[in-house]
Amino acid sequence: MPKLDPALLDAMHRYWCAANYLTVGQIYLRENPLLEQPLTLDHIKKRLLGHWGTTAGLNFIYTHLNRAIKQYDLDMIYVIGPGHGGPGLVAHAYLEGSYTETYPRVERTREGMRLLFRQFSWPYGIPSHVAPETPGSIHEGGELGYSLSHAYGAAFDSSELIVACVVGDGEAETGPLATSWHSNKFINPKRDGAVLPILHLNGYKIANPTVLARIGDRELKQLLQGYGHDPIFVEGDEPMPMHAAFAAALDSCIRRIRRIQGESRRSDAPAKRARWPMIVLRSPKGWTGPAFVDGLPVENTWRSHQVPLSDMSKPGHVAILEQWMKSYRPHELFDERGTLVDELAALAPTGERRMSANPHANGGLLLKPLHLPDFREYALAIEQPGSVRAETTRHLGAWLRDVMKLNLESSNFRLFGPDETASNRLDAVYEASSKTWLSETLDTDINLAPTGRVMEMLSEHQCQGWLEGYLLTGRHGLFNCYEAFIHIVDSMFNQHAKWLKVTRDIPWRAPIASLNYLLSSLVWHQDHNGFSHQDPGFIDHVANKKSEIVRIYLPPDANCLLSVTDHCLRSRQYVNLIIAGKQPEWQWLDIDAAVAHCAAGASIWSWAGNEDGDPDVVLACAGDAPTIEALAAVMLLREVVPELRVRVVNVVDLLTLQTMDEHPHGMDHETFDRLFTWDRPVIFAFHGYPGIIHHLTYRRHNHDNIHVRGYMEEGTTTTPFDMMVLNHLDRYQLCLDVINRVPKLEHLRRQAHERYTSAIERHRLYVSEHGEDLPEIRNWRWQPA
Structure with a gap:
């Protein structure tokens, strides 16, 4: 040489x-x-x-x-x-x-x-x-x-x-x-x-x-x-x-x-x-x-x-x-x-x-928009709320498959995940592209190819780092992960969020595609894995970052998930956290209603309540599993106190709960009061730790009347409904909370407590004996009034 x-x-x-x-x-x-x-x-x-x-x-x-x-x-x-x-x-x-x-x-x-x-x-x-x-x-x-x-x-x-x-x-x-x-x-x-x-x-x-x-x-x-x-x-x-x-x-x-x-x-x-x-x-x-x-x-x-x-x-x-x-x-x-x-x-x-x-080090200069199929064409047909049951993330997988297909030629989209893409029900993407693999293969291997665009390695650090490097140099991607294990990259998220915050004020740094998380395998359906796989706390971690950078979405069904994910893949300069379950669950909104609901961030589900504009109580919910429990509580309340006027509010964009000066998506006080009232009890069924709801709403007029049920760090290897019971987020507890907090129902409280105790005891005896939830829990479905 x-x-x-x-x-x-x-x-x-x-x-x-x-x-x-x-x-x-x-x-x-x-x-x-x-x-x-x-x-x-x-x-x-x-x-x-x-x-x-x-x-x-x-x-x-x-x-x-x-x-x-x-x-x-x-x-x-x-x-x-x-x-x-x-x-x-x-x-x-x-x-x-x-x-x-x-x-x-x-x-x-x-x-x-x-x-x-x-x-x-x-x-x-x-x-x-x-x-x-x-x-x-x-x-x-x-x-x-x-x-x-x-x-x-x-x-x-x-x-x-x-x-x-x-x-x-x-x-x-x-x-x-x-x-x-x-x-x-x-x-x-x-x-x-x-x-x-x-x-x-x-x-x-x-x-x-x-x-x-x-x-x-x-x-x-x-x-x-x-x-x-x-x-x-x-x-x-x-x-x-x-x-x-x-x-x-x-x-x-x-x-x-x-x-x-x-x-x-x-x-x-x-x-x-x-x-x-x-x-x-x-x-x-x-x-x-x-x-x-x-x-x-x-x-x-x-x-x-x-x-x-x-x-x-x-x-x-x-x-x-x-x-x-x-x-x-x-x-x-x-x-x-x-x-x-x-x-x-x-x-x-x-x-x-x-x-x-070099423009690669200022990736926004090279960024080209993704070609995205119309998500409405992938919508579930919902004639009545609760009439269809489906795996929410599997439905998203079909749309992501075609996102992959449409962007193969431009080579600017990849899906990242630590060996969990199929587990999180996104395996339809393999119809468009295999997993990247250049090492030895065996006859029993599937979905592996040198040309694959799905990046899987059992390291959350690696997946996050790859995706960040990909985004920072002008491309697009999505990171899917188990909810409990996303904490492994807490510090990486911190640094990327800080990078985005600083670069927003650097005019020569062109905006890059958002870092998009899709968390599934959620806390409420870890019946086979147990306590080690139960932690919804990444929500709190993300919510603490600068409001101009972070977004948190809890779509209650597949059509809302389609709308939210399309929005996130189009966005720039954010960290978007999407939390959606993979298990078969009831679906609620047709696609037009889902789009309107996601655009609003939170809305009254008038079909679920009977309040006629003047509720005695507001049952709020955020997250797919808490939404089911809230709606089941509505049905129980109909039986126990049919004259009670109940309003149901679902929150899909969590940070809309903040005020407008705290977050760009925050509701003004008038809108918040229109949803949650000035002075009525609010029972809030939440996917994560209860404290974050109080943190987000502490400046609201009706904050003192908001009572949150969420994850209380209680869990084991048990049935899905028993997870709700252990954390006092079950329908029976929500029903009891309503009766305990609506003043005019004071005369029913003793009887309601006895009914609650009896229901929980019957539940515990049944799951201990049979290893599965009661038939009325397993076979529950929404019945309109």
């Missing part, structure tokens, strides 16, 4: 020095950006924030990637796992010119450099990590463990894209990252782009050594080969030999990627799983920084992780900082105006080939 021209390597080294200089300047300086005056405390920030330890290595890698982009005309973006190397990525965007194009006030001059330094980790400036404000980034600094999943998600269906993914050795100790090494088994070299993992071993985390840095190259190589990679090791601390070695390794990887893709794309045979190359870079922590501070070793130790010189009031520290920054010889890198010299500026790619300006 030909070696690079020594003059080019020397120029690259100086470019690296320029990036390192800008990195240190961002951490420390607020004035005197070019050190044209002797450095003093007045030039240094009072609060020193940021991370130095990983950044010189990141700058080294970025410099070499730029050379490869130019030499091979690559379409490349980066994902930086060690996200606290933020000042380095900002430095490179500045050197490439895209930072100034994005933020014109930060010019490529002395004054622009001063602003660049001053804004870093500064009030109302920019964060210390790789953040949405950083041009070229799709991966937030707080997302520890998700870099590879994001990188592969970005590469799916982007045939010419290479995603250079730097994995930190501390990050490599996390569960999500350990899982994501297997992503290489889902890359189709015929149609997908490529991921180039670069494992950056600098030996330390905040205060401890890292596992992979201490197991030796032989064991590490075997580990990575076992994951299916072909690693090339580059290690040392002398810059020039390291430049030559890394350049050779990178050239080898690029050629190997092109060979794998070329051979596969020229062949008519189905794609096969490839052994993709990767690089292991072992460099000192805090490389090129101070070797010693106050007599203690810093470079190549954990002490360089954040700010090596953290107390600038100590004697000699200002001098050490000045010596450190001048070691990069800034007067040779920047001209008298403070602009990078032409010789070095010419090393960077131009236009959209710059990683900091």
Whole structure:
């Protein structure tokens, strides 16, 4: 393999020095950006924030990637796992010119450099990590463990894209990252782009050594080969030999990627799983920084992780900082105006080939609308409420199948799930596309193909990371999961929601497709799995995020689910949470009524009540199983107190319960009062934990009269109805609640309590004896008045 021209390597080294200089300047300086005056405390920030330890290595890698982009005309973006190397990525965007194009006030001059330094980790400036404000980034600094999943998600269906993914050795100790090494088994070299993992071993985390840095190259190589990679090791601390070695390794990887893709794309045979190359870079922590501070070793130790010189009031520290920054010889890198010299500026790619300006890293620029079939054509025919029983999510699966079909050619839609697509009754999608699978297959396998567009791996982290990377680079998707296990990705949801919040206020970030969750296998139908599979708390987690970002839907039937999902797949810049059961349940609304109900978010089901505009009590419900119990309670009340005027309100868009100033979907007070009244008792049957309803309605006029029944953290392996009984959400309890809270029914309360006790005792004796619910529960159906 030909070696690079020594003059080019020397120029690259100086470019690296320029990036390192800008990195240190961002951490420390607020004035005197070019050190044209002797450095003093007045030039240094009072609060020193940021991370130095990983950044010189990141700058080294970025410099070499730029050379490869130019030499091979690559379409490349980066994902930086060690996200606290933020000042380095900002430095490179500045050197490439895209930072100034994005933020014109930060010019490529002395004054622009001063602003660049001053804004870093500064009030109302920019964060210390790789953040949405950083041009070229799709991966937030707080997302520890998700870099590879994001990188592969970005590469799916982007045939010419290479995603250079730097994995930190501390990050490599996390569960999500350990899982994501297997992503290489889902890359189709015929149609997908490529991921180039670069494992950056600098030996330390905040205060401890890292596992992979201490197991030796032989064991590490075997580990990575076992994951299916072909690693090339580059290690040392002398810059020039390291430049030559890394350049050779990178050239080898690029050629190997092109060979794998070329051979596969020229062949008519189905794609096969490839052994993709990767690089292991072992460099000192805090490389090129101070070797010693106050007599203690810093470079190549954990002490360089954040700010090596953290107390600038100590004697000699200002001098050490000045010596450190001048070691990069800034007067040779920047001209008298403070602009990078032409010789070095010419090393960077131009236009959209710059990683900091690549449109894949601003995915909304590439986003194309989905082709969606008319969901009304898939509607269940409902002549009367409760006349049809169906599996709600299975009905949605037929529509999703055709969503997949309509978007096969554009290759911009995938369905993600941790081995639960069929279990959640969405398996009709396999009629349009199989599951992606490039590994060995057996004759007994079904629905597997290299060309599949359904992504399944038994890791919620992996599915979420893939989907996020796919969305952030301009595509669409849906993540289906068991309700109880979606908590596994709580922190990933947090970070994505924060990303969406911040990017809403960044005008150059184009809106991306929403992150859509469909949760099924719900808490109320876990009779075979038991308590471990019962947790509706993701609702609370989502509801705590900024209102302009999150939406929560609990469609009560299949037609409402169709309407809601169509809306969510059309939306932009949200996280949409859809919760719908998969078991056969009664269906309530025809398609026109369903569309109107979903548009309103909550409405009175006049066919279920008898209130004639003046109810004695409101029975509210949200969620498919609670809706059935509420309607069953209505029928019981008809028998016990036929003169009672009952209103039934169903809530499908949960956040409409908030006020208009708290959420864009919030109802005004007049609408809320029209539904829930000013002063009548409201018995609310809710899918999740009761407290969230009080949280959402605490500012409403009638809040003190709202009594919520929901999940109370009670469960076991039992019958579906017994789950309701255990959590006091059953029809008998709801009926008793009504009688206990309607003042004019006070005379019936004692009798009602006895009736309730008798009903529950009969239920418990029956399920204990027969292992199934009472016939009147199993065979219940809605009967209009």
